Amino acid sequence: LQKENIMIFGSGLIGRSWAMVFASGGFRVKLYDIVKEQVTAALEDIRKQMEDLKKSGMLRGTLSVNEQMSLISGSSDLKTALEDAVFIQECVPESLELKQKIFSEIDLHVNDTTIISSSTSCLSPTKMFNGLKHVKNCIVAHPVNPPYYVPLVELVPHPETDVATVEKTYTLMKNIGQSPVKLMKETDGFVLNRLQYAVISEAWRLVEDEVISPRDVDIVMSEGLGMRYAFLGPLETAHLNAEGFKSYCERYGEGIKRVLGTFGPVPEFSGKVAEKIDEALWDQQNDKNGQLEARREWRNTCLSHLAKLKNEM
Numbered sequence: 589l590q591k592e593n594i595m596i597f598g599s600g601l602i603g604r605s606w607a608m609v610f611a612s613g614g615f616r617v618k619l620y621d622i623v624k625e626q627v628t629a630a631l632e633d634i635r636k637q638m639e640d641l642k643k644s645g646m647l648r649g650t651l652s653v654n655e656q657m658s659l660i661s662g663s664s665d666l667k668t669a670l671e672d673a674v675f676i677q678e679c680v681p682e683s684l685e686l687k688q689k690i691f692s693e694i695d696l697h698v699n700d701t702t703i704i705s706s707s708t709s710c711l712s713p714t715k716m717f718n719g720l721k722h723v724k725n726c727i728v729a730h731p732v733n734p735p736y737y738v739p740l741v742e743l744v745p746h747p748e749t750d751v752a753t754v755e756k757t758y759t760l761m762k763n764i765g766q767s768p769v770k771l772m773k774e775t776d777g778f779v780l781n782r783l784q785y786a787v788i789s790e791a792w793r794l795v796e797d798e799v800i801s802p803r804d805v806d807i808v809m810s811e812g813l814g815m816r817y818a819f820l821g822p823l824e825t826a827h828l829n830a831e832g833f834k835s836y837c838e839r840y841g842e843g844i845k846r847v848l849g850t851f852g853p854v855p856e857f858s859g860k861v862a863e864k865i866d867e868a869l870w871d872q873q874n875d876k877n878g879q880l881e882a883r884r885e886w887r888n889t890c891l892s893h894l895a896k897l898k899n900e901m
């Protein structure tokens with residue numbers, strides 16, 4: 589697939605990021621959106637983002653900003669955008685009906701080798717791709733926001749997806765510097781969100797039970813577990829904390845089961861606890877948009893430095 593045409597279907601937050609990641613890997617990208625102005629805005633925003641990345645030394649790939657920009661073209665005409673595309677990455681809003689409609693449309697225009705991939709965070713590949721003529725070529729490639737700095741991509745097949753589709757998508761993701769993982773079958777929430785939800789729900793219960801403040805529970809992650817998790821997963825962490833994983837289970841299994849037995853029910857995710865956490869996370873009550881923007885920018889800077897460090901190790 590190297591250096592062939594990629595089509596990005598939807599030029600919002602995630603579509604723009606995918607376009608930048610593919611262009612950084614030297615691929616030609618057609619960025620399509622149903623809203624013409626959105627395409628123009630996306631191209632301007634991508635240039636600005638790339639120039640900022642260049643200034644801070646964080647531009648990905650070996651090509652210059654101009655070279656990468658020259659690989660990306662915008663379109664609001666579906667047929668033109670689909671022409672010669674070997675890989676289509678769909679990035680429209682998270683609605684099953686909308687995605688089903690779009691995939692049936694794409695299905696009519698592609699040949700038997702084009703891969704049709706969805707960025708969905710949690711919609712079922714079975715529901716999205718059922719009945720399509722090219723179902724063998726369909727897959728979910730779920731990125732993590734922001735994909736430019738966080739390389740994980742979860743690949744989730746439909747039961748009828750060809751092994752070759754999975755393998756080609758895997759290789760393509762590797763080629764553009766992302767870190768793909770393959771799910772053998774779909775499961776609600778895929779894997780990243782299942783792990784994330786386990787953590788969020790226990791954080792909620794700890795705050796609800798007044799064991800710890802919202803700010804401190806976040807510090808447990810950022811200054812404790814997260815330090816390891818940027819490099820090792822929970823399983824290898826356990827493996828290294830004993831003489832191998834089996835030894836970890838022998839040593840700590842009973843204790844872990846005892847603690848897990850004290851976990852409360854699934855939180856409601858509304859009411860007083862939500863208010864308490866929300867209140868704790870604002871520095872002040874005014875200019876909330878400004879605070880979010882500044883914190884997101886800071887997060888992206890931290891993530892880009894971490895990504896650089898990980899690449900150097």
Ligand code: NAD
Nearest residue numbers: 598599600601602621622679680681682707708709731733
């Ligand atoms: P967004 O709202 O920023 O962008 C969606 C884009 O799709 C818009 O530009 C819109 O004009 C366009 N669009 C709408 N209908 C269309 C149509 N019929 N044809 C062509 N274009 C159309 O959304 P986003 O945050 O980029 O999310 C896109 C997908 O990525 C969703 O499935 C989402 O779940 C997934 N995702 C998002 C995140 C995240 O953090 N935002 C992370 C991972 C995956």
